[in-house]
Amino acid sequence: MEPSEIRWLFTPEQIAARVRELGASISADYAGKELVIVCVLKGSFVFAADLIRAIELPLGIDFLGLQSYGDGVESSGVVRITLDLARPIADCDVLIVEDIVDTGLTLSYLIEQLKARGPRSLKVCSLLHKPARLIRAVPIDYLGFTIEDVFVVGYGLDHAQQHRNLSGIAVIDDGTRG
Numbered sequence: 289m290e291p292s293e294i295r296w297l298f299t300p301e302q303i304a305a306r307v308r309e310l311g312a313s314i315s316a317d318y319a320g321k322e323l324v325i326v327c328v329l330k331g332s333f334v335f336a337a338d339l340i341r342a343i344e345l346p347l348g349i350d351f352l353g354l355q356s357y358g359d360g361v362e363s364s365g366v367v368r369i370t371l372d373l374a375r376p377i378a379d380c381d382v383l384i385v386e387d388i389v390d391t392g393l394t395l396s397y398l399i400e401q402l403k404a405r406g407p408r409s410l411k412v413c414s415l416l417h418k419p420a421r422l423i424r425a426v427p428i429d430y431l432g433f434t435i436e437d438v439f440v441v442g443y444g445l446d447h448a449q450q451h452r453n454l455s456g457i458a459v460i461d462d463g464t465r466g
């Protein structure tokens with residue numbers, strides 16, 4: 289991406305401040321419980337890494353790989369588990385950590401899958417939410433920021449596997465989206 293194409297949406301400082309707030313809410317809500325964080329790969333690994341350090345509770349973390357996109361910017365609507373959790377979550381207080389809820393198809397599929405495994409509780413923390421494109425409504429218990437209908441990259445989020453390493457969140461427009 290050329291510098292001229294970058295439009296910054298959130299600076300690293302803005303993200304860090306919001307992550308601290310989310311961590312404080314989660315710490316208060318889960319006090320005395322055994323929290324298991326489910327980090328949805330790949331997009332949320334950067335967010336999850338910062339979020340867990342903002343949570344002042346003993347917690348476990350596990351990873352789940354989901355793929356809902358090809359290399360374009362439109363959801364295929366087809367979700368596939370590419371890596372499953374290493375441990376059962378039965379009777380655990382599970383918090384799914386997602387990068388972004390767009391159509392909601394990925395998260396609703398994931399919630400359905402994980403509910404079937406019998407967790408004690410199941411909640412969702414998403415860094416971003418794009419309500420304009422919602423197809424299937426999903427409950428987001430902890431939300432970082434609501435954004436317009438734009439395609440964003442950085443802080444773990446990619447476009448065709450690129451730009452995950454940007455420290456802030458930027459808008460990308462490759463002209464493929466109407």
Ligand code: IMP
Pocket residue numbers: 331356357363386387388389390391392393394395438439440441445446447
């Ligand atoms: P959904 O199933 O449409 O809600 O899509 C969710 C997944 O699509 C997210 O977890 C992201 O991996 C990806 N995604 C959706 N919107 C964006 C975006 O603006 N930038 C990067 N990835 C996105």
Ligand code: MG
Pocket residue numbers: 328329330331332386387388
């Ligand atoms: Mg994702």
